[in-house]
Amino acid sequence: MGKALIVYSGGLDTTVCIPLMREQGFGEIVTVTVDVGQPAEDIAQAAERAKILGCEHFTLDVKDEFAREYCMPAVHANADYFGYPLSTAIARPLIAKRAALKGLEVGCDAFVHGCTGKGNDQFRIEHGLKMFAGDLPVIAPVRERNLTRTWEIEYAEKNNVPIGQSKHKIWSIDENVWGRSIEGGRLEDPTYQPPEEIFQWTSSVEDAPNTPEEIEIAFENGNPVAINGEGMTPLAIVVRVNEIAGRHGVGRIDIMEDRMIGLKVRENYECPGSTLLIAAHRALEALVTTHAERAFKLQVDQQWAEMAYRGLWWEPFMDDLNAFIGSVQSRVSGWVKLRLYKGGLQVTSRGSDWALYSEAAASFDDVQVLEQSKMTGMVQTHGMESLLYAKLRKR
């Protein structure tokens, strides 16, 4: 049957896929780990396990591309799926795309992923693979064979598959530079208060510094380009703001999330950097947009979030939304100051050459602008329909 490429994380689900695919008849197994900012030890462990199990392994570092092509658009769209900055969601299309292109390069005959049948990632990963690897088959052993964790652990042990501490893991973690998600165990219960131990990127408010920190983010065309005056690449900025906001305990998210197949689940995230960048971006957009475009962009951004959540990164609709968003971004240049302290994040000032703010107009000092006495007609016609309606009701 030839060569199977496994989209490989080094975890339990994807590791058991290696012997499973061999049993299914694939002679060669290629494993690909796409590095979007997972912990270095996970990346290393994946490479090691793949080697132990005799696979040809590739680690693809796409962090820079991820920051430029995925995180920056997320800033432009103020990425927000009901409180979630879409950290895992926007990484999946890139992982799938890079795996697909590598698969074409090495001449693989099938793609394999380890997603289960209840989650969102199966949709995102399979769609991305199909978008770039056309008609090659995609195999999802865990979902298709109804595998359970218990079965997988037993199978791994029987087959001498190295799974390390997988069987003792309480939490299921996913990390990339845009954020970190923590799932599993009692966390799924919405009434359960998450314990401090699940957090790694953000300080507890108690441990956070006792002094507020002020930070200034500069933007050009919607992209953060400098922190406190120091110019940086998108990736460097994302990494740095994660560190700064995380230190102050900013970016812990505890929400109810509606999954793609109609399940509601409680989710915990740590997204310090994305929380900070989006708050700053929003504040700057508020300064340079007209009321009408600001009001409607809420809906455009909401649609963007729905599409991104579904992993439909290459839907034509996404192009349309990005065209709208990009048109707005052309004026989102300037700076925003924020104060970070003990989990709190406060915008304190902002400025832009494109500010739709005129001191003269706001204060009406400039008589040229408008004599206030002339507003009478506008005030008198305000709510005219309600007044007419009230008269009808009184009949």
Add this chain to the structure above:
Amino acid sequence: MGKALIVYSGGLDTTVCIPLMREQGFGEIVTVTVDVGQPAEDIAQAAERAKILGCEHFTLDVKDEFAREYCMPAVHANADYFGYPLSTAIARPLIAKRAALKGLEVGCDAFVHGCTGKGNDQFRIEHGLKMFAGDLPVIAPVRERNLTRTWEIEYAEKNNVPIGQSKHKIWSIDENVWGRSIEGGRLEDPTYQPPEEIFQWTSSVEDAPNTPEEIEIAFENGNPVAINGEGMTPLAIVVRVNEIAGRHGVGRIDIMEDRMIGLKVRENYECPGSTLLIAAHRALEALVTTHAERAFKLQVDQQWAEMAYRGLWWEPFMDDLNAFIGSVQSRVSGWVKLRLYKGGLQVTSRGSDWALYSEAAASFDDVQVLEQSKMTGMVQTHGMESLLYAKLRKR
């Protein structure tokens, strides 16, 4: 010309209206101060000044009605006009309504208000007066005569009108139980960082307690009904959460706001209680709503905020929006726990008998619910349009 009723705050603008209306020929001046939670000293000062100037004065305490009929609907609609919980905005219709009804009761011949021609309140107040006092004329001396602050101070001094410290005031403050706004001076400049002195309801993060506080809000049909298990009236709840959240420095708001006549202004608010109640309400709604209703309610709430901001409280459209919102509220019963600390506000858990959350479904443990292998078709058809589009592009 008879009797003029002045919607009276006791401040400079409305106080100079008293002699101005006398000059204009009104023999009797009735002043009405509608108490929606202004500082007691302002209420008292208004009564005193009105008496000094020989007016028949009424103070109408409508705080309970305000909490029940205005703040509770604001909770249901997660009141949010681009970051502003609409604190001043939702009080204006009630002030106008109560003044109008009092005017009809005392047989006044005209209504007078002190709003200027650049702000929002002229729209809200005049519309409310017209809604309830039908065809009686409404006079807006400050706007109609293009009065300036300087002119008013001189005029007051010439006419022995008591204006106290008005002329030295830097900030223009508006308060009611739903929030406090601070405007004026350099605050209008978006690049200016507001000084600590403008805040009165909220502690600075430095002064806030060094220990986090947990609070549990119970809701019934969308209304907060108890704090930490203690049942209270709407008004008592709003007052209490202002105190608790304010103590922890929660609820400082610093935004760019789009006024009704197309001006963008920087606004500072302190809304500790409304911030807390709305955060809790949102978290509970997230637990009991379906994805489709949750997504669309964002738009309904946005429309509600636009109407409330414009003071169009009795527009038929508001009834429609409230019908939608009320239908959702019928299931917004349960509790939410939040942690307050140093300006930060974090939802930590929530529960409801109407939670659209099923442990069995979320974990897929119950085989009856669904075998994951059956999801293949849904995954394979996901993004079908994008795949077709990609094929067309490749031609």
Add this chain to the structure above:
Amino acid sequence: MGKALIVYSGGLDTTVCIPLMREQGFGEIVTVTVDVGQPAEDIAQAAERAKILGCEHFTLDVKDEFAREYCMPAVHANADYFGYPLSTAIARPLIAKRAALKGLEVGCDAFVHGCTGKGNDQFRIEHGLKMFAGDLPVIAPVRERNLTRTWEIEYAEKNNVPIGQSKHKIWSIDENVWGRSIEGGRLEDPTYQPPEEIFQWTSSVEDAPNTPEEIEIAFENGNPVAINGEGMTPLAIVVRVNEIAGRHGVGRIDIMEDRMIGLKVRENYECPGSTLLIAAHRALEALVTTHAERAFKLQVDQQWAEMAYRGLWWEPFMDDLNAFIGSVQSRVSGWVKLRLYKGGLQVTSRGSDWALYSEAAASFDDVQVLEQSKMTGMVQTHGMESLLYAKLRKR
């Protein structure tokens, strides 16, 4: 295995289910045909075939309920899924509900339907069955066994199952009082012009009367209640307007439709009555609604159509949408005149006690209303943000 209830149309798919279910071990087969306005001969044929095949058969006439509880809400929501008045879509939930309740009544052990795996009806029918028959299993033999038409015809012939002319049918027809759909054959090709023979409810423009006909529809609370002054039940009205509009060739619909699983298909419908009633209802709504509610109701109606198309008739979101829509309907009382001629439909006048139209206001004749000279301020501030933006661009 007991008793299986087949949601029965008498057509090929559902008829082959009878022996298939017997083979699968069901001892008793109950067939239920829910009459929402199919042709009488189809209803009769279903009963006859069920008898021949030894089933216990029920025909449930729910046309009145369908008109009252499904078609009237469709009028209120101006039912429109991209040009389609949702005729088949809104009947499916009722068919499923009535079949489910009958199944509980007769003590069936399983439900069976004949929907294929590519269409929308499988979603609508299964969802409705589950909503009302809880945990009883639902079997979809055609989809689950990947049956093809060819296989079914051969199987029917081998098993002496009466399928009449089914094998020669070119078009697949679905009818109820709200409309008629015609699918199949070359019609699916969007470039193909549909032949005249597919139409049965609507005259060709050539055959339509040579004299225009005027019709007046009276509405109360959004419901059509009388035609040309003659009061009628909802069902009678729907039947009558089908006849009138159909005679004049009104209501032929030829659109591209996006199915639930991401397929685009060309669809042809004949919906004379629903087209006429919705056109009249829209015209009356335009007279009594404020601009804001009219503009937003477009979005509410669009959401309603998406939910109805998906058969999610009992989603809580539908209740919310209907609450909004119902609030508007409370003023949708009055009359609308339309002219019908040769396929064309033209509203010519309308009236209502709730008309938000004031001759005095519209003509500004009443000086009390407003002196036009006072509008200067509103005009001068119009587009203020654009003007400010233009100045910024010129720098």
Add this chain to the structure above:
Amino acid sequence: MGKALIVYSGGLDTTVCIPLMREQGFGEIVTVTVDVGQPAEDIAQAAERAKILGCEHFTLDVKDEFAREYCMPAVHANADYFGYPLSTAIARPLIAKRAALKGLEVGCDAFVHGCTGKGNDQFRIEHGLKMFAGDLPVIAPVRERNLTRTWEIEYAEKNNVPIGQSKHKIWSIDENVWGRSIEGGRLEDPTYQPPEEIFQWTSSVEDAPNTPEEIEIAFENGNPVAINGEGMTPLAIVVRVNEIAGRHGVGRIDIMEDRMIGLKVRENYECPGSTLLIAAHRALEALVTTHAERAFKLQVDQQWAEMAYRGLWWEPFMDDLNAFIGSVQSRVSGWVKLRLYKGGLQVTSRGSDWALYSEAAASFDDVQVLEQSKMTGMVQTHGMESLLYAKLRKR
């Protein structure tokens, strides 16, 4: 005071402005008539009257620019303000822009227009003048002096101002190549059936040809580029479809319209060409767009229509909307066939290289595409939230 430029139509309102401006002290009067497709005799009459009254007159033919830069974007946005294709609305910005630029060229000191204070045009015209002529004053004598028609006629007669039959005109007409509006007299009454005499561009259904006509419109990137295979300029296409559709009585519009200052008025339009082009464009968009983009474009188009109606053609928000719309248009290439007959308009087929339609997918014939049996999971999870909700209700 120098030179005043009058935006000149040759009608009563603008003609009386000439002596009025002279009385006000302007030594030179320049009149500018911007030709967007008014009747040739109106254009000629304006020039003649201007000459008689001693003005320097300019006629600017911008029909080609109007078709290219205003009508084509209206096609892309399926221009529809509650049934109105925005014919007058989209011409006003161009008229104002061209007048403003001419004013700058001839060195005028002020702009004058004849709009009244109740209509929409004052907003559109003044905004356009200010956008392009910066800080020059704009004078609106009719509005500012509260002029009535009666006063104007008397004043004209006293001053020997040629106003021809103006005083006997019953209807107020506005025409450009995108449509014709008819207002005034009893037409404002929504209950009045408009008489046949008001129509000039469209045949009555009785007079329309007794034979249906088929027309094929070809589109490239959203622009109509050919009729029945004959390539034409935008202007030529608009003119031709007006003739064809008008001949068949297509495009009569009778609606309730919400004006900008909260007045509802009944409006009658003849828009044969725009009705046809937009119907064709919609049909083609339906073929090439995904469901998500098609659904959301309804809202984008609605926003576009609101902005266009308000004359805010250069609002940054319009740029954003046009960016979205333009992204969609990149695939709106192909052809649409329509049948015209007796006032009716019917799309009968359509085709595009970008059609998101796959015969294989639609018919599921291609087993590769999807086995229908695999859809079970999607069907079973459909409406999962409703099912969960139903269980909660039953408790």
